[in-house]
Amino acid sequence: MIADRARFRHAKKLERLAGFRLPEHAFSGTMLETLSSRLDYDALDFAVREQILAFFNDFLRCDCKDSPLCGCPEKKFAKKVIELRENGLDHRQIVAVMLDEYGIEMFPSDVLSFLEESVHVLEAISDVARLQGRSGLAKKTDEHIHLIER
Numbered sequence: 001m002i003a004d005r006a007r008f009r010h011a012k013k014l015e016r017l018a019g020f021r022l023p024e025h026a027f028s029g030t031m032l033e034t035l036s037s038r039l040d041y042d043a044l045d046f047a048v049r050e051q052i053l054a055f056f057n058d059f060l061r062c063d064c065k066d067s068p069l070c071g072c073p074e075k076k077f078a079k080k081v082i083e084l085r086e087n088g089l090d091h092r093q094i095v096a097v098m099l100d101e102y103g104i105e106m107f108p109s110d111v112l113s114f115l116e117e118s119v120h121v122l123e124a125i126s127d128v129a130r131l132q133g134r135s136g137l138a139k140k141t142d143e144h145i146h147l148i149e150r
């Protein structure tokens with residue numbers, strides 16, 4: 001999971017704000033629950049606060065009963081990485097966007113292997129779809145493969 005590779009650059013600041021130890025992994029259960037609790041975000045510097053709020057709005061908003069531990073945040077994050085790639089950004093540019101928008105640090109090599117794995121999964125889906133005569137799904141899958149691989 002690509003979300004497991006995401007770390008908050010300012011995890012220490014969040015830790016001071018929360019008043020207890022936090023892992024630097026952005027999508028660890030403790031971090032997600034802490035971000036969803038009523039932290040005094042106004043105490044953060046403006047730039048960090050904006051990043052945390054963007055993270056919250058883009059990945060932590062869902063109506064599941066067990067939110068934020070429902071799996072949606074990780075899926076939304078993976079989707080965001082794929083969307084950035086499909087919009088033409090390479091793995092290094094994706095890392096730069098994540099840092100800029102959310103204060104999230106990742107290794108470009110992790111993003112690259114995630115994109116490669118995604119293509120393999122899509123190829124498998126496309127093959128199965130074709131075998132089952134679901135040409136619409138196969139075509140859609142092929143379009144995504146093309147956009148990720150170009």
Ligand SMILES: [Zn+2]
Nearest residue numbers: 062064070072
């Ligand atoms: Zn959810």
